[in-house]
Amino acid sequence: MLRGKALPASTHDQRLLDTRGSVDWLHQDPWRVLRIQAEFVEGFGLLAELGPAVSVFGSARLRPGSPHYDLAERVGRGLARAGYAVITGGGPGIMEAGNKGANEDGMSVGLGIELPFEQELNSHLDIGISFRYFFVRKTMFIKYSQAFVVLPGGFGTLDELFEALTLVQTGKITRFPIVLVGTEFWSPLMDWFRGTLAAEGVISPDDPDLLYLTDDPEEVVRMITEAHREGGRRLEERAALEAAEEEAGT
């Protein structure tokens, strides 16, 4: 309820119907909420029936010919052949390589981001969506994939890695393997986790074990499928135990 001086100078109807007015309001936060909502609706709608999927992250800057590009392509192919859709940021570099590998044998998805410079989704996609908001896009990666594979990359890649790691560490997502590909690139980070973060007591000693580390695309697929199989088995065991307890009246 609004009274007296709190009353606005015009009504919602007036502002809707008066097309001659200023359009500054288009850029105000209440309107943005609807755009944000629209991005969620579009993303949820397009991805709802995707099936099992793995997100592949890595540098936008590495080009064909780089060993990491080649590795990402092989990872994408392996995941697709194992029945996983591959989701990337839809851009160039490692993202493009992951999509390219997946495209022939499975579903290839790109969740792009609007950037200050012109940027197109790569051409190896079955489903491509461009987001305005980073946080909406990040929700899609987490919601629609069951594992993250992280190849060498810069700040964008680290942001995606640390978000998933925090969600797993705090129990917000479970049965969610995170695989780092590129032992030479990632080992210094793992050493820092153990030698500094765990040693200083700012993470638990076993937190670094939340990450798998490998150079082998086949092992990436094996680690993910085994983690999912193991997680599924544990869920079934728990359900059976609960059913038995219920039957016994305990």
Ligand SMILES: CC(C)=CCNc1ncnc2c1ncn2[C@@H]1O[C@H](COP(=O)(O)O)[C@@H](O)[C@H]1O
């Ligand atoms: C050439 C160039 C800089 C293009 C940027 N174009 C991009 N298009 C889509 N996703 C991106 C882009 N840049 C960063 N990202 C996101 O951040 C990660 C890569 O960032 P970086 O290059 O490691 O830090 C990707 O996994 C992706 O999800």
